[in-house]
Amino acid sequence: MRVVSVGYVALALADTLASVLDDDHRLLDLREAAVLDGGGEPLALPFGHAGMLAAALAYLRADLDRSAFPFGLLPPTFTLRELQQVHEAVRGERLNKPAFRKRLLDSGKLEGTGTRDTGGRFRPAELYRMRTEAFA
Numbered sequence: 001m002r003v004v005s006v007g008y009v010a011l012a013l014a015d016t017l018a019s020v021l022d023d024d025h026r027l028l029d030l031r032e033a034a035v036l037d038g039g040g041e042p043l044a045l046p047f048g049h050a051g052m053l054a055a056a057l058a059y060l061r062a063d064l065d066r067s068a069f070p071f072g073l074l075p076p077t078f079t080l081r082e083l084q085q086v087h088e089a090v091r092g093e094r095l096n097k098p099a100f101r102k103r104l105l106d107s108g109k110l111e112g113t114g115t116r117d118t119g120g121r122f123r124p125a126e127l128y129r130m131r132t133e134a135f136a
Contacts, residue, residue: 007052009059011073060090065103071130077119079125101103109134 034042035053045053064070070086071078080101088095104110116124124131 003047005049007046007049007056011069013073029097031050038084041111051053057092064090067131068130077113077115077127077129079127081125083128086120105109107134 021056034050035045037043065085070083070090071084074082083104084095084097084100085101109131112130113127113129115127117127118124
């Protein structure tokens with residue numbers, strides 16, 4: 001028997017997805033191309049679907065620094081800490097804070113807004129926005 005599967009990659013905030021799911025659908029955790037059930041145990045996927053998930057993750061991770069998609073998961077203005085959290089979530093690993101910040105600031109993809117985020121628990125951080133012309 002032959003099975004043809006087509007996979008699509010889309011990123012959305014979990015809160016957004018949860019609000020549109022009905023009782024028959026649920027969000028599952030994904031770790032290193034393994035789908036985990038509510039108890040954290042890997043679920044067996046049929047056919048070549050685990051390979052498709054692995055390929056999708058590799059695609060997202062490979063293009064992370066060259067793509068504008070991480071900025072789509074952030075508000076229009078954001079802190080470097082928030083941007084780093086998005087990168088860490090997609091990569092599945094912690095990043096060196098000074099190296100990450102230097103790389104992104106030197107890339108020319110960010111511009112400072114001249115304002116600070118005063119609503120956080122930490123010292124007010126500078127707010128940035130994506131430079132759209134850097135991705136043209």
